[in-house]
Amino acid sequence: MAPMTDSFVVSNIGEDRNPYAAYAEARARAPVALTTHFGAPVIAAYAFDEAEHILRDGKTFSAKINGKLNRPLLGKTILEMDGRNHFVHRKLIGHAFRPTVAATWEDKLIRPLAHALVDGFAPRGKAELVREFAWELPVRVFAEIIGVPSVDYAKWQGWAVALEQAAHEWDRALQAAQEAHDYFQPVIEERRANPGDDLISSLATAEIDGVRLDDDLIHGFLRLLVPAGAGTTYRLIGSMLYALLTNPEVLDAVRADRSLIPGCVEETLRWEAPVQFAMRNATTDADVAGVPVQTKEVLVMALGSANRDESRYEDPNQFDIKRHGPPHLSFGDGAHRCLGEHLARVEGHAALDVLLDRLEDLKLEPGDADPHIIGFAFRSPTALPVTFKAT
Ligand code: HEM
Numbered sequence: 001m002a003p004m005t006d007s008f009v010v011s012n013i014g015e016d017r018n019p020y021a022a023y024a025e026a027r028a029r030a031p032v033a034l035t036t037h038f039g040a041p042v043i044a045a046y047a048f049d050e051a052e053h054i055l056r057d058g059k060t061f062s063a064k065i066n067g068k069l070n071r072p073l074l075g076k077t078i079l080e081m082d083g084r085n086h087f088v089h090r091k092l093i094g095h096a097f098r099p100t101v102a103a104t105w106e107d108k109l110i111r112p113l114a115h116a117l118v119d120g121f122a123p124r125g126k127a128e129l130v131r132e133f134a135w136e137l138p139v140r141v142f143a144e145i146i147g148v149p150s151v152d153y154a155k156w157q158g159w160a161v162a163l164e165q166a167a168h169e170w171d172r173a174l175q176a177a178q179e180a181h182d183y184f185q186p187v188i189e190e191r192r193a194n195p196g197d198d199l200i201s202s203l204a205t206a207e208i209d210g211v212r213l214d215d216d217l218i219h220g221f222l223r224l225l226v227p228a229g230a231g232t233t234y235r236l237i238g239s240m241l242y243a244l245l246t247n248p249e250v251l252d253a254v255r256a257d258r259s260l261i262p263g264c265v266e267e268t269l270r271w272e273a274p275v276q277f278a279m280r281n282a283t284t285d286a287d288v289a290g291v292p293v294q295t296k297e298v299l300v301m302a303l304g305s306a307n308r309d310e311s312r313y314e315d316p317n318q319f320d321i322k323r324h325g326p327p328h329l330s331f332g333d334g335a336h337r338c339l340g341e342h343l344a345r346v347e348g349h350a351a352l353d354v355l356l357d358r359l360e361d362l363k364l365e366p367g368d369a370d371p372h373i374i375g376f377a378f379r380s381p382t383a384l385p386v387t388f389k390a391t
Contacts (some may be wrong), residue, residue, distance in 0.1 A: 010135070010161055010231070013168070014376020019276075023305035037277070038167065042298045043291060046330065048309040049291050051301040054280055055333040059081060061280035063336055065298055067365050073166055073177040077219035079336065084361045085333060087234035092206045092213055093221060094339060096145075096199050102342035106143065106350050113140045114354040122358060122390035126365060129355075129384040134237040139350055141343075144274035146222065147198025148187060155179075160230040163223065164378070173247060180223050189219055220279040225340075235274035235342045236265070237351050242373055243268055243319045244352075245364045250321060255356050263321040265348040265378040270328035271319050273304040301327045304379065365381035 003230045023046055026033065045051040054061050054195035067080030078089050082252070095101075117136050121127040137287030139153050141159070162169065162176035187203055203218045213221070230317050243263070244251040254260045278301045293299065307328045310318040314325075333339035338344070364371060365385040 010234075010380075011165055011168075012375025012378040012380060013165070015374060016376045017372055017374055019304065019376060020308055021287060021306065023302060024310070026302075027305065027309060028290070030291075030293045035290065037300050040298065042279075042300045043288065043293055044300045044302055045288065046302050046305040046309075047289075049305065051306040051329055052333055054288065054299055054301060055329070055336070058335045060144040060283055060286050061299060062283050065279045065281040069166060070224075071216075073163060073173055074223045075216050077217075077220040077224045079224060088208055088211050089213070089217070090335075090339070091208050092211070093203065095206075096121060096202055097339045097343060099175075099342040102346045105141070105198045105343065106346045109144050110137075110141055110347055111354055113137060113144070114351050115358070118354060118358045118390075125390065126385070126387045129241050129386055130238050130381055131383065133351070133355070134241065134380075134384075135232050137237065138233040138347060139230040139234075141347060142225065145199055145229075145343075146225070147191070147196060147200050147300060148295045151329075157230060159223075160227040163227045164231055169379075177223060180226060181219055181316060184219060184222050185215075188215060228340060229343075231378070232274045232340070233347050235272075235378055236268060236344060236348050238380040238384065239272040239274065239373055240264060240268040240348060240352060241355075242371060243271065243382055245362070245371070245384060245386065247319060248363065250319070251362070251368040254321070254352070258356070260321055260348050261352055262345075263324070264352065265345055266328070267319060267321045267323055268348070269330040270313070270323075270325070272373055273307050273328070273330040275302060275330070276304040276375070276377055276379060277301060278336075301329070303332070313319060358391055359386075362386055362388040362391055 018353055025045045031050045032043060032045050035042060035044045037044065045054055062082050064080055064082065067076065070077060070079060078086055078093065081089060093349055114137055117133055121132050127133065135157070136153070139156055143151050143153065143156065159176040159180050162172045166173035191198070191201040192204040195205050200222070203221060206213065244254065254264055280299045282293045282295055282297050282299065285296055307330060310316050312326055331341040363386060365387050367385065369383055369385045371381055371384050373379055
């Protein structure tokens with residue numbers, strides 16, 4: 001097979017424009033129900049409290065199920081680990097993703113990269129912000145963080161897409177996993193011999209309780225980060241831009257008062273969870289909201305549904321950046337809560353701030369593009385053709 005170099009066909013798996021009406025009906029029937037997910041029987045948690053409860057109870061609900069699909073592609077990753085094993089490995093990796101570290105990346109890394117992307121399209125007075133900005137920024141940020149800045153971004157983006165779409169195109173995903181392995185192997189060896197100030201060096205040399213990450217685990221982690229770093233934040237930035245461009249009065253308010261940006265990022269995460277599901281399996285017989293769960297049964301947390309639970313959020317379908325409401329579940333919860341959440345927030349914040357600084361009179365271009373958010377497993381807008389005056 002030819003190596004993968006491009007693909008801007010980022011499928012969100014499913015063509016649903018608005019899955020939320022069906023989720024509201026499901027929640028009205030029961031917070032938790034037996035259903036099928038991609039053809040397999042599962043117990044789905046649609047309501048916030050139950051989804052949160054399952055994610056937080058790592059003893060009754062194991063993350064092993066995450067290894068079922070991922071293992072042949074990524075190798076073993078922390079996503080599938082439980083208990084102490086997970087704790088130790090997460091600690092080895094986690095220090096690189098602390099909020100203070102993510103904050104230092106904002107000025108020295110994310111803003112300059114965002115400006116460079118805007119430089120590329122600003123003279124035209126028009127752009128397609130999903131393709132030319134939201135899709136391009138996170139992969140560049142991630143490459144800098146792991147310490148291989150001058151890579152072929154299109155190749156990485158191709159891997160990210162292929163790994164995300166594994167359930168649909170298995171051979172392509174296997175090929176992407178192999179290419180990523182072959183790419184990272186010499187980098188890992190080089191960093192172990194000559195460690196620098198980057199993520200691969202810290203993975204190659206870190207040690208906790210006498211445990212070091214072997215090459216397989218480092219590969220697993222890096223291959224997990226390719227889609228986690230490139231795909232998810234792209235969706236957050238895209239959906240936030242969609243929400244603002246289709247609510248121009250909110251866009252004007254944020255432009256005038258940048259202290260509204262953090263609320264805007266947080267509300268986007270609640271309103272359109274980029275990753276719609278998390279999965280667990282029961283370690284023992286249990287009961288969730290009156291639904292009996294048997295050992296090994298698979299549970300699916302519908303994060304997008306939980307985030308629109310009317311018992312928790314007033315007028316949940318409304319995009320309201322001043323909500324200051326209770327936290328959402330878009331980064332999961334419990335022991336496996338997203339390690340990249342601080343980075344994702346900082347990236348969303350800096351991306352919007354730079355666009356507002358550089359692009360005045362920013363609006364959707366009239367025409368037939370019909371921008372809309374789409375997807376079942378993931379959610380993000382199709383395309384955002386815009387016009388602006390560059391400053
Ligand atoms: C808006 C952006 C993001 C969203 C919505 C998101 C979502 C999630 C969710 C829902 C989980 C929990 C999965 C589970 O419980 O089974 C998770 C875990 C994880 N995320 Fe993210 N993520 C985002 C960005 C990132 C970034 C930028 C990185 C790293 C560069 C990252 C790295 C990880 C890792 C390593 C885990 C596994 C943590 C563990 O198992 O302990 N994520 N993410």
